[in-house]
Amino acid sequence: MARAEAPESAPDPTAAAAAAQLELPPEIAAQSLGEWLRAWTARIRSGDSGVLPVILAFAVITIVFQAISPHGVFLSANNLVNLFQQSAVFMVLAMGEIFVLLLGEIDLSIGYAGAVGAAIAVQLVQPATTKWPWWAAIIAGLLACAVIGAFHGTLITRLRLPSLIVTLAGLLIWNGGMLLILLLGPFSGYPSLVGSNPNLKVLYNLMWASIDPVVSWIGAAVVVIAVGAALWLGDSRRRRSGLVAPPASLTLLKIALIAIVAAVVVAICNVNRAAFGTLAGLPWVIPIVLAVFGVWMVLLQRTRFGRYVYAIGGNPEAARRAGIKLGAVRTWCFVLCSLTGGIGLLLYASYLGGMSNNINGGQLVLYAVAAAVMGGTSLFGGRGKVLHGILGGLVIGGIYNGLYLLGIAVQWQFIVTGLVLIVAVSIDALSRRSATSGSAARV
Amino acid sequence: MIKESPMAGEPLLKARGIDKHFGPVQALTSVDLDLYAGQVTALCGDNGAGKSVLTKCIAGIYQIDHGQFLFEGHPVHIRTPRDAALLGIETVYQDLALADNLDIVQNMFLGRERVQNGFLNEDDMERAAGRTLADLRVTTVRSIRQPVRSLSGGQRQSVAVAKAVMWNSKLVMLDEPTAALGVVQTKMVLELARRLRDRGLAVMVISHNLNDVFEVADRIAVLYLGRMVAQDRASAFDRQSVVDYMTTGASSRPTTGPDGNGEKRGAS
Numbered sequence: 001m002a003r004a005e006a007p008e009s010a011p012d013p014t015a016a017a018a019a020a021q022l023e024l025p026p027e028i029a030a031q032s033l034g035e036w037l038r039a040w041t042a043r044i045r046s047g048d049s050g051v052l053p054v055i056l057a058f059a060v061i062t063i064v065f066q067a068i069s070p071h072g073v074f075l076s077a078n079n080l081v082n083l084f085q086q087s088a089v090f091m092v093l094a095m096g097e098i099f100v101l102l103l104g105e106i107d108l109s110i111g112y113a114g115a116v117g118a119a120i121a122v123q124l125v126q127p128a129t130t131k132w133p134w135w136a137a138i139i140a141g142l143l144a145c146a147v148i149g150a151f152h153g154t155l156i157t158r159l160r161l162p163s164l165i166v167t168l169a170g171l172l173i174w175n176g177g178m179l180l181i182l183l184l185g186p187f188s189g190y191p192s193l194v195g196s197n198p199n200l201k202v203l204y205n206l207m208w209a210s211i212d213p214v215v216s217w218i219g220a221a222v223v224v225i226a227v228g229a230a231l232w233l234g235d236s237r238r239r240r241s242g243l244v245a246p247p248a249s250l251t252l253l254k255i256a257l258i259a260i261v262a263a264v265v266v267a268i269c270n271v272n273r274a275a276f277g278t279l280a281g282l283p284w285v286i287p288i289v290l291a292v293f294g295v296w297m298v299l300l301q302r303t304r305f306g307r308y309v310y311a312i313g314g315n316p317e318a319a320r321r322a323g324i325k326l327g328a329v330r331t332w333c334f335v336l337c338s339l340t341g342g343i344g345l346l347l348y349a350s351y352l353g354g355m356s357n358n359i360n361g362g363q364l365v366l367y368a369v370a371a372a373v374m375g376g377t378s379l380f381g382g383r384g385k386v387l388h389g390i391l392g393g394l395v396i397g398g399i400y401n402g403l404y405l406l407g408i409a410v411q412w413q414f415i416v417t418g419l420v421l422i423v424a425v426s427i428d429a430l431s432r433r434s435a436t437s438g439s440a441a442r443v
Numbered sequence: 444m445i446k447e448s449p450m451a452g453e454p455l456l457k458a459r460g461i462d463k464h465f466g467p468v469q470a471l472t473s474v475d476l477d478l479y480a481g482q483v484t485a486l487c488g489d490n491g492a493g494k495s496v497l498t499k500c501i502a503g504i505y506q507i508d509h510g511q512f513l514f515e516g517h518p519v520h521i522r523t524p525r526d527a528a529l530l531g532i533e534t535v536y537q538d539l540a541l542a543d544n545l546d547i548v549q550n551m552f553l554g555r556e557r558v559q560n561g562f563l564n565e566d567d568m569e570r571a572a573g574r575t576l577a578d579l580r581v582t583t584v585r586s587i588r589q590p591v592r593s594l595s596g597g598q599r600q601s602v603a604v605a606k607a608v609m610w611n612s613k614l615v616m617l618d619e620p621t622a623a624l625g626v627v628q629t630k631m632v633l634e635l636a637r638r639l640r641d642r643g644l645a646v647m648v649i650s651h652n653l654n655d656v657f658e659v660a661d662r663i664a665v666l667y668l669g670r671m672v673a674q675d676r677a678s679a680f681d682r683q684s685v686v687d688y689m690t691t692g693a694s695s696r697p698t699t700g701p702d703g704n705g706e707k708r709g710a711s
Contacts, residue, residue, distance in 0.1 A: 243569050244588040302562045307545075311553055314542035321540045322554025323525065382544035 033249040053427055054375050054391045058398060065402035074402060077271035081283060084265070085207055087397025088285045089348045093368035094375065094389035094396075095296055096340025099333040101372055102300075102313045104381025105163040107337045109152065109170030110368055111361025114341030116174050117145035118349040119181040122191045125199040129185045134202035142342045148174065149338030153331030163334075171362060182357045192354035206288065207350035210281035213270040219282070220262045223290070228255040285347060289390070292343060296336075297386040309333060313382030344368075363414070370421040371396045378428050396420070453516055455480045455645040456501070456532075456614055461510035463496055470496040472669045473510070477662075478614060483636055483646045485656040485677070488666035489689050494649045497666065498616050502534040503527035533607035534616045537623075539599055541606075543592040547584065548572040550591055551606040575609050576601075579638055583631075597628025604635055614645040621655050633659045651689070653682050667692035 030036035065074040073079055093110055100107045107113075121141030124132035132140070148170070155166045182189045193204040211219065231251055238245035245251075269282045300306035308329045311319040320326055348364070349355050373379055374395050375388025399420060403413045454477035463471040471493050478484050488494045499505045501512070503521045512519050514530050521527050527534075541550050548565070551572045557564040573587055581601040584594065591599060600620055607615050617636060621629040636659050639646050650656055656663060657677065664674040665688040673680075673688045687694035 238566065241566065241570075243566055244586055298562075304556050304558060304563065307549060307553075307556060307563065310544060311542045311549075314544035315540065317538070318540035318542045318550075318553065321524065321536075323528075324554055382542070 030247060030250070032247050033253065036247065036250055051376050051388070051391060054388070054395055057374065057395050058391070061395060061398040061402060065398070065405065069402065069405045074405060077268050078273040079401065079405065080268050081273055083394075083397055083401045084269075085283060085285055085351060086401055087393045088207075088289045089344050089351065089364075089393075090367050090371045090396045090400075091289055091390050091393030092292055092344035092347060093341060093364060094371035094393050095292060095386050096337045096344065096389075097365075097368045097372045098377050098384050098386060098389050099296075099300075099309065099337045099340070100163065101369075101377050101379060102309050102381060102384050103330055103333055104313050104379075105156070105330070105333075106369065106379070107152065107163065107167045107170075107334060107341075108365050109148075109167040109174055109361075110337060110341035111345070111359075111364035112171055112174035112178055113145055113148045113152075113338045113361075114343075114345030114348075114364075115178040115355075115359050115361050116148065116181065117141035117143075117338075117342030118345035119178050119191075119355045120144050121346060122193060122203065122349050122355045123181060123184060125193075125197075125203060126185060126187070126191055127195070127197040127200065132199070134199040137199070137203075138346065141346065142339055145338040145342030146335050149335035150331060152338070153334030156334065157327040157330045171365070175361060178355075178359070178361070179357055182355055189357040190354060193350060194353050203346070203350055204353065205284060205350070206347055207283065207285050209284050210269070210279065211284065211287075213281045216266050216270060216282035219287070220266045224255075224259045224262050227258060231255055285350075288343075288347070292340065293386055293390055296340070300386060305329065305332065310382060315382075341368075363417075366417065366421060367396050367400070370417065370424055373428055374420070374424040379425060380428075392424075452479070454478055454513075455515060457513040458497075458501070459511045459513065461497070461500060462508045463493075463500055463505060464508060470669055471500070471507075474666070474669070474671045475674070476664055476671060477674065478645045478647055479662070480613065480645045481640055481643050482661040483640050483648060483659050484662040484664060485660035486647055486649045486664050486666065487651055487653075487656060487685060487689055489651065491668075492666040492689070493669040494666055495618065496669075498534065498618060498647075498649055501527065501532060501614075501616065503532075528610065531611060531613035532616070533610065533612040533614070535600075535603045535607050535618060535620065537619045539603040541591045541599060541603060544590060546590050547576075547587040547594075547602050550602060551575070551609060553606075555610070571609070572605075575605050578642075579605055579608070579635060581605060581635070595628065596624050597631045600624065600628070600632050601635055604632075604639070608639060608642075608644065612644065614647070615639055616647040616649070618649045620648060621650070621652060629655065653685060656685070657682065665689055 030039050062075070066072055093114070096110055096114075097107060118141060121137040124130045124137035124140055125134055152163070152166050152170055155161050156163045179189070182191065185191065193200050195201075210216075231254060235245050235251040236248070239248070265286065266282060269286070270280050272278050272280045274280075300309060308319060308324045311322070311324060312326055312329055316326060344364075345359075345361075348359070352359075369379075371392035372384065372389055373392070375385075375390070375392030377384025377388045377392075396417070399416060400413070403416060408416075456476075456478040458474060458476040461471050461474040461476075462469075474493070474497060476486075476497065486494050486497070496505060500507050501521065503524045503526050506522055512521055519526075519530060521530070521532070542553065545553070548569050552568045557567050557571075559567075569587065576582075576584070576587060579601070581598075584598055584602075591602060594602065604615070604617070604620075620632050620636070624632060633655060636646050636648055640661070648655070648659060660677045662675065663677050663680050663685060665672050665685060667688060667690075670692070672692045673684075673694070684694040
């Protein structure tokens, strides 16, 4: 049939068509690794940089701080483990923030909302007062965070209030709430996690205990093999059934990268970092962060809920017409954001060895947003991945750690972090603008 | 290709005496409309004639004040978009309602994802989406996994149409499908409308571009100030008579088809 000829199948030599090609994800356009590399570089030149800025930023931070830190201590195993521990807090907070950023919203209260949960958990395990078991205390704390998130989400979706204002109010409210909770009991605002009580110990160990070096290697190997096998089997099944899949070499490259990262991290952590005696192995916090990462990634990439989060961020009207309950999905995102904030602040409390009434939740939220945006998640909704929280958290942790090593005063730490946030948001806005002008050219 | 002769059989959807008002504004007054399976019906009318309101009533976005819908001969109540979808009525709006950040498969299944053990069954969805696109001969996209952001206007329209026909739909309404498109892409979309008709679907195209109307329509219906002023086979009209109906609600030109089967209603 002559009219079956699609009019567009003729090669289109215009620049607009070329621009459209650039927006193809390289995994789709490429049949081989070489093609993939070419598509990838073309895409970066067109302004859509993906995770490249964050990797460059981390490289720059590493080189600069290694060069100027006293005795090159930045890259010592001891400091790198410390860096992982500090970054863990930023990573988890950023992964929480990504849920609302994907909607095009923001949650400024994540720091103090999480701090309320952490304060509740730390108070409840105190052997001098309530004596709750550690797991019940953690559940109670995280539940409180979820309720806070539901409160924000309900105000934002039911009353159609802007999330910026609701969570700005939340920042103040939960700061007050945290202080009230910390004043309870005989701890004058500083309930501690240090002590021999087993429940205190578990919370303290979240950050400070390590897995035996041999077990660390075995665990890492098991995770790499499981993830690698899942990736390989999934991709080759899709290739066999003629579905869109990356070339085999790219899948192998990904698996190799995961294996290398895992090996390097375990090798660093297995160096003895104690001044006297032995302290080596993977800190608990690394598998904890990986678990949060894994669960949230599956939720966002493999479930209806996750699909709807992206759809709402991309085009709320399309989502509404598709029958998606926008209010419910949005509210859940605020719940998950605050809940993840609770996990982050529990880790932070563990890092500090207890809760303190001068925890700065306002600064933590800026680190969280900076980490998410630095990692490649858009402030304007619809674009972002949980992985961005991990990568961005590492960069923010690197800056925090490096400035601390240099003994730079806190006022300069604030200024540098603020500037980093502005740079990250600018990259986001610029790449968005180039993407929009690209599609304008195609119409 | 077997083609039913025009007017054969009962209409798939009969609208009878549809009234709709918004406050003091009477948007539709006693509107009758017949949509036949295997036919493209063009709904014409000037701005504000009530084309969109009528479409949204059929799509379940607005509820009618008075009147009745008969679907396959049975009276039906269409109160929500879900009711319409259950009957097999799908609408492609002018803004297409696609999420730019999602890929073609994800858009086509948005809100009706296939799941297995609680997780998305991507392979299944990709195969089904690929089949539908191949059926409709939408072959110009490079990959059905590319984000909709990277598609041209005509390709987006095609994806939106494919999304509408995936669900065993019987009636597809296209709202100004060619308004934002160039010449080549307009041809492609009208071709797609014809293909839907050839598959036995009832197609309604809302347009005030008479080139498109005469290019694709088997039947033409004209609204004027909320009333249906003319409805007949396309061959019973010419450009001037359609323009007359659209702008004045009446035409002095003869519009009854040679078979004498045409209906004609004045603006009274």
